[in-house]
Amino acid sequence: MRQIIDLNLSAKQVKELCENTEMDENNEEMIEKLPAGAVKMARMTQTISTLSASDIAKALIRQEGDADIAFARVQALQRILTDTLKHLSAR
Numbered sequence: 687m688r689q690i691i692d693l694n695l696s697a698k699q700v701k702e703l704c705e706n707t708e709m710d711e712n713n714e715e716m717i718e719k720l721p722a723g724a725v726k727m728a729r730m731t732q733t734i735s736t737l738s739a740s741d742i743a744k745a746l747i748r749q750e751g752d753a754d755i756a757f758a759r760v761q762a763l764q765r766i767l768t769d770t771l772k773h774l775s776a777r
Contacts (some may be wrong), residue, residue: 743756
């Protein structure tokens with residue numbers, strides 16, 4: 687319920703999410719064939735409402751050891767997410 691509110695999902699999106707949970711067993715086989723990084727990223731989106739931008743920025747800086755590199759990583763992520771949105775809206 688929290689994700690519905692946080693993500694401002696439409697009734698159609700909620701219905702699709704509910705219907706897709708029934709297909710999880712079939713999806714597991716398809717997921718296994720995808721790159722591990724893509725699967726991890728997809729699963730991370732399920733917990734996105736519990737994250738804050740500040741915490742992510744701090745974690746990136748700690749991980750990379752440099753704010754400029756962390757910034758570049760976020761820009762690369764932004765590009766791939768933009769492309770992902772294009773693929774999703776084409777379906």
